[in-house]
Amino acid sequence: MPNRPTLLRYDDIVLKPGRQPVSGTIRAGEIIGLAGLEGHGQEQFLTTLAGLGAMQSCHVAVQTRAGGGIRLVNHRQAAQQGVVYLPRDRRASGIFPALSVLDNFGIPSMPQFSFAGFLNRKKQKQRLAGYTEFLSIKYPAMSAPITALSGGNQQKVLLARLLALSPRVMLLNDPTRGVDLNTRLKFYDAFRTLARDEQIALVILSSEIEEILQICDSVSIFRDFQRTEVIAREDMSMSRVMAAMFGQKEVAL
Amino acid sequence: MTPTETTPRAGGAWRTILAARADTRLAALLFVVLLVINIVLNPARFSPTNWLSVLGLAAPLLLASLAVTIPFLAGRGSIDVSVGPLMGLINVIIVQVLITSAGIGSPVVLVAAALVLGLASGVLNGFLAAILRIQPIVATLSTYLIYAGLTLVILPSPAGTVPAWLSAFSGWLSFIPVGAAVVIWLIIRRLPYYDLLMAVGSDDRAAYTSGVNVPAVRFTAYVLAGLFAGLAALSLTGLIGSGDPNIGPGYTLIAIAAVALGGVSLAGGVGGMTAAFLGAADIFLLQSMLTAFNVSTFVLQMTYGIVLVLAVCLNSEKLKLYLRNRMRPQ
């Protein structure tokens, strides 16, 4: 995919003192998988790209919407530049349990739907209706509390929340965790569509290797806080990825 | 969970205090500085022969601070603001009802009465806040109003006297209420309950999922607070030597300020007797120092406020983390 424009460049991300730094680029429309045994640095890598890590010690630069390059310093600025992050623990750091579906969708994107601080609920509802169709979200009403929805539908609302920010790079931390199979397939469709039609780059950390095999163009394997291997789509297989996760180079295919 | 406090060793009190946990280090430092200033300013008052009197003066606040600490440890908004008025209520019941009206002077009866009243209040607060699940500040605020009201009904203005042995609780016997509190606390520390309390305070959901009876732990915390408030009331009664309906309620906010100064986290799971006592001692010494300088009560009040805000800010984990990141060489 060399013809696609580079959206994001990261240099010298050190996931633990003394480990090899990680550097690379993310291009428009590509889907990158992140895999590794639990707690081997892949999560820090993802959150650093989102502007949530120690940003002064590494260098993450994003192509601005206008064209130039800008260095990311924090999560807010990253989101303003279209680099958005979906947290792993939906309940602890995703949803607002006391609030409605509409608010859960609309909190970060409110400036777009307001004038002088006053919200235009109609515009907000229209936008949510659009994503409801795209992701086939099911809820009793937009004013229903988010906790009335199933886990999968809550997750879809959170995805719609990110889409309303017009993202260019989506960093998804285990997006299908605790989601039933049908919803999961719906997510895969949505990810492919977003990458293909909107040219959004997706970085998906997943605990399910099959998921990565199904949707990713490449997978980065993390082991002991280093990126030990990047496997391209044509070389991906369950055994190859598994072997890399356990740090074994050769495995009988 | 937090590391435990250090146990006393051959190095003496200084070493124990300075080696205490990071949360209490600031309070310990302040304690040493204030103590030195106080000794320089007023050597007679702080001479070893007078230590028990000084302890007697400080005891009501020390014990009240220990009382408010225990619910704080239990986390999720647990708080007992009724400690001050409870001390006042026990004070007037002992002096007006038991000593003046019923003519009782027996140490056993009076001490038992103070402790039973304290425990009863603890049971009431615990029932309301932990079992009935009324938000703790509202529950104990209500008991605050009830105790303060009843106190004024029983004794509308200061009156009465106390037996000599009870007055001695502010003098040569001042080690008895404080010593009893220390012993009770040390026993609690060795019970499995202490671990449960700290676990509930640090993360009540995790504690609940691993089978801890969270409401029971919180209930017990209020009961213990009541017990220590009972001891505090005994010290207070000894100190003022009469019944006074106006003096108790003021202890709540000072005690809360003291424990915050001492490094007890209002969010739960951090703190203990050392933190409570150090914070209370700091406030007491500050008061003593400013009185020696002969400043007005307003200046005294302002100094409290400034010390409290500065201390809790300097004690903030977030500030420490930020400074550490700043100082780290790139």
Add this chain to the structure above:
Amino acid sequence: MTRTLVSNRALVAFVGVVLIFAIGAMLIPGFSSLFSVRAMLVLGCLLAVAALGQTLVMILGGIDLSIPFVIGFANVVFASLYGSGVPVLLIFAIVLGAAALIGAFSGAISAALSVHPLIVTLGVGTIVQAGVQIWTKGLPTGSAPPFINTFVSLGGSVGPLPFPWLVPFTVVLTVAVLFVLRRTIYGRKLYALGSNPKAAELALIRPVVLWAMTFALSAVFAALAGIFLLGFTGSSSANVGAPYLFQTVSAVVIGGTALIGGRGGFVGTLAGALVLIELRTLLIGMGLSEAMVQAALGVLILLLVAAYGRDQHIRTLI
């Protein structure tokens, strides 16, 4: 369900207002007289204005103990400045501006350093009150301009209506707050941050900014209540706010705003304030002494909150 529950709680509080009024009217002669109703309305509105900030702060999951001290501060400073001939508009600007700074400081410190707001507001409040006392040497002077007296006066009237302007002002304020909480970015962010601080940060909410703003608002309305109280009592005192520490908290909680954050609103607080004032009047009317009124009020608050304001069991939080 949550939304209906919240509006229900406010509704329950209003039912309480009516019910207690009916009981009072039956038990106590003169309870439903014009004079008594007007007094309760005015006192209820004063409390509601003072409790507005407490409501916002509690939606955020905090608590503001500096309200009584800021009330005293505004009360004394306004009177002194007016007494020394400073133009009234300038006094308003100085007092409300200073209150906003005090509140913003407390809020920002609490959020930025994760120190419990209870401690910060207690400390800052103590400093403010001591500062006022040192400034006036404990002997405040001055009075309120006449228009403030009439604004809150028990004998005041709005055209043909037999109550002072404070009452319609509070009604308009309630509607305005309702609108701000439901339909502005600030309002929705307030609920979001109160509901889940961790998710709020990821959803681009800046907690320090929001806490500073909210505590500033709390102090501004406390100061406004302090100025109204100056008009109501006629002379200034640094301790005039003292009863408002517990009354604001009680009014907010009776009104259905939970201290855990993310739920509630000002409509309920208004009802809560009226309930409290009615109960006080009722108890005093029954001939109880001030001390007994206090104790009985404690019992009644417990009963009210136990009836409909209980927390969730820990198992529902897992």
